[in-house]
Amino acid sequence: MNGLKILGLSLLLSACDDPLKSVELVAEPRVLGARVEVEGDPHRAAPAPGEAATVTLLVASPEPSPAFGFALAACPAATRNGARAACDGEVFARAESRDGEEEAVRLSFEVPKSLDPSGRVLVYGVVCPHGAPTEDGGCDDGSATSLQRELELVREDDVNENPELEPDSIRFDDVEWPALPPALGDCGGLGFPEVAAQSDHSLTVQLSEDDRDPLPRPSELDPAREALQLSHFVSDGDISRAFESISWDSDELTRTATWKAPATPGLVRFWLVLRDLRGGGAFSERAVCVK
16 A cells, blocks of 8 residues: 555544544544554563564444454654654555454564664554545545554663553452453343443552653653553543543552443443553453443
């Protein structure tokens, strides 16, 4: 797909340009996050020149079993000049799929050995919620979600690892929240937490000290380790906040948001995204049955 365009929209906000929509509400398919894993070392988010890696996108949808088409590409990233990213060299990896052909939206690539370790890799493309990518960088059904993401490479004395959202670290109303596949139809009795319409609840994530990698510290004014961003998204109801920051020196690693169930019964889906703001990330999905 040589005509695939780089469209200058951020990954996280790729489908949130309507100011009247709540950023935390997933009312249509959206790209919410990404995770990079180095081949043979999946905890590491930054590959070195010559290493292979895979970037997997979290594409959320209110539908229980969505399928997506996509076209993704990777190239050396040019020095930023404003918000729009661009290639500084030839595309070295591509992946393309029609709607439903692949289970996940992902791109595997090998970083060119000639790439400067101080540089970055640009991953860009388009996700098609109900169709297939076209040669002009869109989708054949007219509903394209475009994205771009710059990935750091591993640097000497600075190894960037992914933070993690461990299964037992996520709780609903102070009870461990099981990760179950979404279900069509009546969600009662399937193992999801069951709540009354318009009732109030808590969502708690227990973070780990290990989630914040140490950073090079030229002076005492520089942070000693990464900061984190925890994001909450939901397909229905009202959640207290979409984003919260965990500063590098914060000891508050138990984070809680509140959620008010909608008036309409059915399955409500939740997505949690944890980012280290340097390219490392983790995401997890949960669901609740409103009766």
